[in-house]
Amino acid sequence: MSIHKQRTFRVFTVALLTMGITMPAAQADDDDRDERYGARSNERYSGKYGGENRGKPLQPAQTNIKFQQECSTCHIAYSPGLLPAESWRKIMNGLDKHFGSDASLDAQDNKEVTAFLVSNASNRWSAPTTPLRITETAWFKRKHDSREINPAVWKNPQVKSPANCAACHPRAERGDFNEHDIRIPK
Amino acid sequence: MFRIFHISGLALVVVAGLAAQPALAETPNEMLASIQKEASSTPGFQGFSAARGESFFKAKHGNEWSCSSCHTDNPAVPGKHAKTGKVIDPLAPSANAERFTSPKKMEKWFKRNCNDVLNRVCTPQEKGDVLAYLLAVKK
Numbered sequence: 600m601s602i603h604k605q606r607t608f609r610v611f612t613v614a615l616l617t618m619g620i621t622m623p624a625a626q627a628d629d630d631d632r633d634e635r636y637g638a639r640s641n642e643r644y645s646g647k648y649g650g651e652n653r654g655k656p657l658q659p660a661q662t663n664i665k666f667q668q669e670c671s672t673c674h675i676a677y678s679p680g681l682l683p684a685e686s687w688r689k690i691m692n693g694l695d696k697h698f699g700s701d702a703s704l705d706a707q708d709n710k711e712v713t714a715f716l717v718s719n720a721s722n723r724w725s726a727p728t729t730p731l732r733i734t735e736t737a738w739f740k741r742k743h744d745s746r747e748i749n750p751a752v753w754k755n756p757q758v759k760s761p762a763n764c765a766a767c768h769p770r771a772e773r774g775d776f777n778e779h780d781i782r783i784p785k
Numbered sequence: 786m787f788r789i790f791h792i793s794g795l796a797l798v799v800v801a802g803l804a805a806q807p808a809l810a811e812t813p814n815e816m817l818a819s820i821q822k823e824a825s826s827t828p829g830f831q832g833f834s835a836a837r838g839e840s841f842f843k844a845k846h847g848n849e850w851s852c853s854s855c856h857t858d859n860p861a862v863p864g865k866h867a868k869t870g871k872v873i874d875p876l877a878p879s880a881n882a883e884r885f886t887s888p889k890k891m892e893k894w895f896k897r898n899c900n901d902v903l904n905r906v907c908t909p910q911e912k913g914d915v916l917a918y919l920l921a922v923k924k
Contacts, residue, residue: 674869700868701900705893759870 650726651737654680654719658774663715665708671772673702675765677733678774679719685729687716734761748783757784813878813885817916824909833910838918841911846903852915861924877922885916 646652657680670676679687691713695703704712730736734743743761752758757766764771767783811819817833824830842852842860855873856864861880864873875881885891899907907915 673866673871675871695900698868701897703893703897705889763870 646723646725648737648741650724651728651730652721652723652725653682653736653738654721654723656680656774657776659719663711665711666715669704669708669712673700674762675772677764679716680721680774681733682721682736683724683729684717684720686731687713687720689729690731691716732762752783755784810886811888813916813920816885816888816891817913817920819888820909820913820916824913827908827910830910833913833917835914835918835921838914838916842915842918848902848904850902852898852902860919860922877919877924879920879922879924885919 657678659679666679667676682690690697691709694709695701703709726737733739739761752767753761755766759766764776767781768776769780769782770777821833824833842856843858845851850867854867856876860877861875863875865871866873874883876884878884895907895912899905899911
């Protein structure tokens with residue numbers, strides 16, 4: 600092994616060890632019940648929420664103008680990290696029938712937006728599932744179940760729909776869902 | 786050397802910026818003229834009618850939504866997306882100077898909204914009538 604290769608190997612080993620130390624700390628941002636939920640349920644895929652976990656970060660530091668413009672006309676521009684890459688591909692392939700509405704883009708714009716979504720999709724998704732609705736993912740359901748959110752909240756006309764993130768998460772558009780900022784309308 | 790790179794880099798950015806513009810902005814009247822050009826090849830074409838455009842805009846065409854479901858019966862005021870509730874800026878050029886200034890944007894929305902309201906593309910006659918109506922709406 601050359602000196603150069605030895606050094607590379609050493610750096611790699613240190614990096615691996617460091618990852619091992621920092622990983623549990625990074626996962627400690629969610630509450631204990633999440634861990635029990637994952638362990639208790641009969642989910643086939645490993646990882647939190649049966650492998651249906653949103654990415655970290657939800658939104659890259661550098662956004663894409665086309666994505667921001669095109670995806671925020673009818674609803675907020677949902678962060679790419681909320682779904683896995685394959686879900687975004689499916690959504691972008693079916694834009695002419697987008698949840699009951701024609702939201703088609705021309706080929707060039709579609710390609711650009713798809714590339715942005717796919718390359719910034721959830722990096723913590725290990726299940727082979729590809730939901731089309733963010734509200735159908737395991738992490739979403741767990742974070743918004745009846746123990747977390749009083750079911751009456753969903754009936755509030757100011758909330759209207761669980762797809763209306765910004766009703767309670769004021770910085771949803773920027774991919775910021777910090778639970779300390781949540782404001783549930785009365 | 787550094788300066789040459791700097792200038793050529795800047796030139797590249799400027800050229801890329803120009804290339805990214807889909808088409809130069811036009812006025813709503815120019816857009817209406819281009820629809821008219823398209824419509825005039827239809828046999829029996831007798832011009833556009835704002836009154837016909839208004840009834841078309843406010844009527845349902847077999848589907849759940851009409852144009853006014855989202856844009857309201859008064860295109861000079863803000864509308865609201867029928868499903869998501871997101872605010873839609875006024876559609877009438879008198880109330881919103883940005884409307885009907887980009888051919889690409891107009892084509893995109895006619896395709897989408899005609900599909901939602903009529904399950905098909907709109908004819909040049911229908912598009913022209915609607916635009917004639919929207920141009921007649923006073924703020």
